[in-house]
Amino acid sequence: MKSDIEIAHDTTELPITEIAQQIGLSEKQLIPYGHDKAKIDAASLANAPRQGKLILVTSINPTPAGEGKTTVTIGLVDAINRLGKSAIGALREPSMGPVFGLKGGATGGGFAQVIPMDDINLHFTGxxxxxxxxxxxxxxxxxxxxxxxxxxxxxxxxxxxxxxxxxxxxxxxxxxxxxxxxxxxxxxxxxxxxxxxxxxxxxxxxxxxxxxxxxxxxxxxxxxxxxxxxxxxxxxxxxxxxxxxKDAINPNLVQSLEHSPFIIHGGPFANIAQGTNSVIATDTALKLADYAVTEAGFGSDLGGEKFMDVKVPVLGKEPDAVVLVATIKALKFHAGVALADLGQKDVAAVKKGMANLDRHLNAMTRYGKPVVVALNKFASDDMEEIRAVKNFVENEKGLKMEIATSFVDGFEGSLELAKTVIAAADNHHFFMPLYHADDTIEDKMTTIIEKIYGGKNYELSDRAVSDLAELKANGWDKLPVVIAKTPNSLTDDSKIHGAPSGFTIHIRRFIPKIGAGFVVAMAGKVLMMPGLGKVPAAEKIDVDENGQITGLS
Incomplete structure (x- = not known):
């Protein structure tokens, strides 16, 4: 199979004006950035009514093997469009830090990508x-x-x-x-x-x-x-x-390999910020399509929770359904299987690792919305392993699970997932916020730690105690809380995998973000400035004599 960037370069893009026409935008509502991307004049849609349902894609705790959450999101949008509905994807913009670091780009993979992938992963529209x-x-x-x-x-x-x-x-x-x-x-x-x-x-x-x-x-x-x-x-x-x-506030329009419209805008990380794309981008997608499909960064303990508790109150629209992405490899990893052995059949490890999936399912179902599990299938996955997951999700949890193979099969690999998600979103369910807006910071943190992470309590450093006193003195202690912690664990220790219980989250300081409207609680050793790995992705990236970029993924 060709590399992601080779597949992207082999695709003939439609002019961005044609993508805009698909969703009812006129040329006057576009601010072109070349032939294949444009900004949407958000002000021109200010009074347009919302017509779409909102689908949130999140996942279990990520692992070094990669879960493919963006790939599933893109495949789902392509599949919904192929089923005769209209869908727009709403994603975050990749940061060049991870692009040149360990993670790589964030435009999907295989035959479920957004393009132009090299532009999006680098400077994009600035x-x-x-x-x-x-x-x-x-x-x-x-x-x-x-x-x-x-x-x-x-x-x-x-x-x-x-x-x-x-x-x-x-x-x-x-x-x-x-x-x-x-x-x-x-x-x-x-x-x-x-x-x-x-x-x-x-x-x-x-x-x-x-x-x-x-x-x-x-x-x-x-x-x-x-x-x-x-x-x-x-x-x-x-x-x-x-x-x-003034220009950056306008969302960006691009397309998938299947020419589905995607709005990509904003890029806060979910481990140190709220981890979702812009309110304007999601609102625009809801106004222009039957279904707006968006994703939240990392696992549901970070991006998913922050989407529900920070973004939803501002957006004024809760998800109609949630898609939780999992992989067989990730379940084995959370059971303690070494990274090098994840491709070997191990049904017992899959069953053990489902404790992590269970924790995330419990977290997302607390909000009252239907949850569908998307099992992103890898070539090494064994059918007995897959059946074990399906049995757990459908017979023990009473939820729906579908296999997604968009990476290899494009939109066809997500058709069943799309049908299930559409059916779930069409059933009205009342939204149940995790906490009340006027709860104290302490109560909000306790609720998040207990109900989402599965922990017991928190511990404040001397600096955090001082910070909290300042927050209260200034009247900021009723704002939403964004807990900044490692994405690799439900705890604040990146080395603890699976689904531990009764642990303590260590808060070393609080940072007021009054313009954003929340308070950040810095937990564990999470850093606001990442570092490069021993072999950064930058070493693999090159440009040929024709200006064609290679090695970007």
Missing amino acids: DIHAVSAAHNLLAAVLDNHLHQGNALQIDPDNIFWRRVLDMNDRALRQVTLGKGRINGPERDSGFDITASSEIMAILTLSKNLSDLKKRLGRIVVALNVKGEPVTVADLKVAGALTAVL
């Missing part, structure tokens, strides 16, 4: 660069304010705002700013990855340009010497930041 520029403009203005006399009396030891870069670069996690007599004042700081920026979170949660500007103005960059918050509005640059982002 949205992430715009977020970086806006974030670092604010950092420059902040440090300039300190240099020019510090009229706002900002406490240098209580500055939250660091700088960002869309790259995995561990050397920049901790830096000293202002070294040299004319460059001060000197202070410790560092860089985070752009996907973790509050501005990325704001971009993806804003409903329009006006909302974006208001949210940017509410960003708390520091505390002053009295312990009072200092905001972007205080620094008088909300307008300038909005100017940098």
Whole structure:
């Protein structure tokens, strides 16, 4: 079988104007970025009614073998369209950090991809660069304010705002700013990855340009010497930041290999942010199709929970059905099977590993919406192993399971899944939020840890205790909580797999994201700036004399 990028390059793309026509968009509603991608003028759809049902795709805890959540999402959209319904996919934009690191790209794989995959995985339409520029403009203005006399009396030891870069670069996690007599004042700081920026979170949660500007103005960059918050509005640059982002707020239209429409917009990570594409992108898909199919990053314990508890209240629309992706290999991995042995038949390990699947099914069914399991089938999977999973899902859990083979078979590999998901989404079920909006931060964390992770409680560091006191003093203790933790485990320890119970989540600090409208609880050793692996994917990527990129996946 050809590589992902070879398959993508062999596909003849339709002009993006034809894709737009499929979903009722006029040329005036498009802002072209070449022939194969365009931005949609979101303002032109502001008053259009929603007509579609919302499908959320999430998964069990990811493993090094890869679960193919995006591949399943793309195959599902293609299949729904082939069944005579209209479907639009709504995905996040890939960060170049993971593209050049270990994970690789995020445009699907095999015969279930979105294209142009090399553009999408690299610079695309410049949205992430715009977020970086806006974030670092604010950092420059902040440090300039300190240099020019510090009229706002900002406490240098209580500055939250660091700088960002869309790259995995561990050397920049901790830096000293202002070294040299004319460059001060000197202070410790560092860089985070752009996907973790509050501005990325704001971009993806804003409903329009006006909302974006208001949210940017509410960003708390520091505390002053009295312990009072200092905001972007205080620094008088909300307008300038909005100017940098005025084009980035419009969602991007591309297509799949099967020429299904996809809207790709925003890229917050689910382990350190809310992990979903933009409210505007999802809203646009709901207005233009019978079914909007979106995904949340990593497993349901991260992206799935944050979609339900952070995005849904802003979007004003809950999913009509949830698709939970699992693989035979992942179940074996969560049973303790070594990575090198995952291709060997082991029914007992599959059954043991289903404890992780069970935990995620329990987490998602708590919200009251129908859940369908998509078993992403690999060539090495044995039918006895598959039957064991199907028996568990359908006979023990009372849910539906379908096999997905979109990677190899394209849309045909997801037709049965599509039929099952459509049937599930057509049955009305009441949405049940996990917690109440006016619950305290402590109560919200306890609920997430107990009901989603399967843990028992949390423990706060001395810094977290101090942070929590500041949150309460400023009236921020009723905001939603985004727990930032490893995606590889239900716990905050990446080495603990399966479905442990009764564990403690260790919170080392709280970070207020007032513009975004939530508080981040930093758990375990999760980092805001990833590093590159021993053999980064960048070593495999090349360009030939004709400008054709190779090695990108």
